[in-house]
Amino acid sequence: MTGTPLTRRQVFEARQRRRATTIAAGSTCAVLAALVLLIPLAPGWEAVKRSFFNAEVFAKTFPGLLNAFLLDIAIFAWCAPLIAALGLLVALARDLRNPALYPLRLAAMLYTDIFRGLPVILVIYLIGFGVPGLGLPRPWNSPYIWGSLALILVYAAYVAEVIRSGIESIHDSQRAAALSLGLTPSDAMRFVILPQALRRVVPANMNLFIALQKDVALLSFIGPVEIFRQAGVYKSLMANFTPYVGAALIFLALTIPATRYADHLMNRQRKARS
Amino acid sequence: MALLELRAVRKAFGDHLVIDGIDLSIATGEMTCLIGASGSGKSTLLKLMTLLEPVDDGHIYLDGQDISEPGLDPQPVRQRIGIVFQQYNLFPHMTALENTLLAPRRVRGRSAAEVTPEAEALFDRFGLADRMHHYPDQLSGGQQQRVAIVRALAMQPEIMLFDEITSALDPELVGEVLDVLRSLRAEGMTMILATHEMGFARELADRVCFLDRGRICEEGPPDRIFSNPSEPRTRAFLSRVL
Numbered sequence: 001m002t003g004t005p006l007t008r009r010q011v012f013e014a015r016q017r018r019r020a021t022t023i024a025a026g027s028t029c030a031v032l033a034a035l036v037l038l039i040p041l042a043p044g045w046e047a048v049k050r051s052f053f054n055a056e057v058f059a060k061t062f063p064g065l066l067n068a069f070l071l072d073i074a075i076f077a078w079c080a081p082l083i084a085a086l087g088l089l090v091a092l093a094r095d096l097r098n099p100a101l102y103p104l105r106l107a108a109m110l111y112t113d114i115f116r117g118l119p120v121i122l123v124i125y126l127i128g129f130g131v132p133g134l135g136l137p138r139p140w141n142s143p144y145i146w147g148s149l150a151l152i153l154v155y156a157a158y159v160a161e162v163i164r165s166g167i168e169s170i171h172d173s174q175r176a177a178a179l180s181l182g183l184t185p186s187d188a189m190r191f192v193i194l195p196q197a198l199r200r201v202v203p204a205n206m207n208l209f210i211a212l213q214k215d216v217a218l219l220s221f222i223g224p225v226e227i228f229r230q231a232g233v234y235k236s237l238m239a240n241f242t243p244y245v246g247a248a249l250i251f252l253a254l255t256i257p258a259t260r261y262a263d264h265l266m267n268r269q270r271k272a273r274s
Numbered sequence: 275m276a277l278l279e280l281r282a283v284r285k286a287f288g289d290h291l292v293i294d295g296i297d298l299s300i301a302t303g304e305m306t307c308l309i310g311a312s313g314s315g316k317s318t319l320l321k322l323m324t325l326l327e328p329v330d331d332g333h334i335y336l337d338g339q340d341i342s343e344p345g346l347d348p349q350p351v352r353q354r355i356g357i358v359f360q361q362y363n364l365f366p367h368m369t370a371l372e373n374t375l376l377a378p379r380r381v382r383g384r385s386a387a388e389v390t391p392e393a394e395a396l397f398d399r400f401g402l403a404d405r406m407h408h409y410p411d412q413l414s415g416g417q418q419q420r421v422a423i424v425r426a427l428a429m430q431p432e433i434m435l436f437d438e439i440t441s442a443l444d445p446e447l448v449g450e451v452l453d454v455l456r457s458l459r460a461e462g463m464t465m466i467l468a469t470h471e472m473g474f475a476r477e478l479a480d481r482v483c484f485l486d487r488g489r490i491c492e493e494g495p496p497d498r499i500f501s502n503p504s505e506p507r508t509r510a511f512l513s514r515v516l
Contacts, residue, residue, distance in 0.1 A: 173359065173361060173363045174363060174365065176326050176359075176363070177359065177363035177364075177365070178365075179326065179348070179352065180324055180326060180352055180356070180357045180426075181352065181356075181376070181377035181381065181425070181426070181429060182349050182350075182352040182353040182377055182381040182429060183349075183376070183377060183380055183381060184349060187380050187381075191365075191376060191380065192365050192376075195367050196365075196366065196367050199367065
């Protein structure tokens, strides 16, 4: 306490807050209790419990799943910087004004249209099966390389659009101020517009990278034994679905904090701008 | 020869003729104030001079060189003509000092070690010595506008343009910015101001131009314009603002 007496408004708001908290806690407990009591009454609950929430299977497979998840993280780790770099280049290419470079601008536009218009899994299949089909020598026939390339191409298209929206959100007066000082248009972009634009799109890009972290699991369809595939192996071995629940928990352990953090950044920016 | 000369300059935005044939001659060391209602073309005229907007017709000469030539590289011209905007337009991701160093380093290719003492001297001169390492959002409007002036001065321009630089400021902050202009006036800087500060224009300007519908309706020494305007439209405008 500060020692100063509360204003009438503060007393009122404190009472309102206490009331709201009590109601929220009460209704949450009621819903949870209903779920815990009602779900086991379903006729198939015992079977579901055995095949999805089997503690013994969970304990046996969890370390192996964690281990397989390291591959997901590795794929993510080498894709993410390449996506950021390619996305930035494509965003900048779409703003080229030099007529000689028009083909580059056109290519960037087609690229973002095409790769944002396709399901990720389709791109992974086409590139991941198609390119190694050319009969390339090792290591160039590896599904890691071509599967990763598919992820990079799709996600860089989204990142490019996010960066471009950031560039467009910077008020034209910033560019005018830079040009009025004698800076070239490209210096104005590099030192004045882009640094502000990139900062502004950090939360949006974080959400894309969270989505990427999940989509890494799609590579399992063309070969790599990452966590989803590993869970499938355990499922077949033990005739039990619990490994999928384990895999889901591992994903959530990473994506929930990351999502919360991105939301937090987004809120902070909204407050800073208002 | 005039340092900056405008001849029959025209500029339209779409169908709207904003500058409708302006002739103006600026001598070295002269201070010219452009007055007139909002939309009379003051700001556009300044943007034309620094090539932020292209001239449709007519000519602008800087030291005898036609800078309104279509296709001319605007960069060398902008290095010689500085401009300060109503909304300051500082770069928010850079400190006051970084804002000031960017153009001398990138455009003139000078080193930070070389430019920093000059910039520090300018900050010091305009009472900003303790604000150099602050970001724009940590500064008051008056401080931001003074930083914007320092940033333009760091390029050592021959002419300074000021586009209603006190219009966005709280009244109590206007004085500190006008003091900067007084100081520049005293050192003989060539200045063109679009302004609503009539008292200031009267006190310091060599010449006042009253703009109306994209034309210079009347121009002359401030004493005559303010106390004895010959055009009825000038009289009408002054009776509204004074």
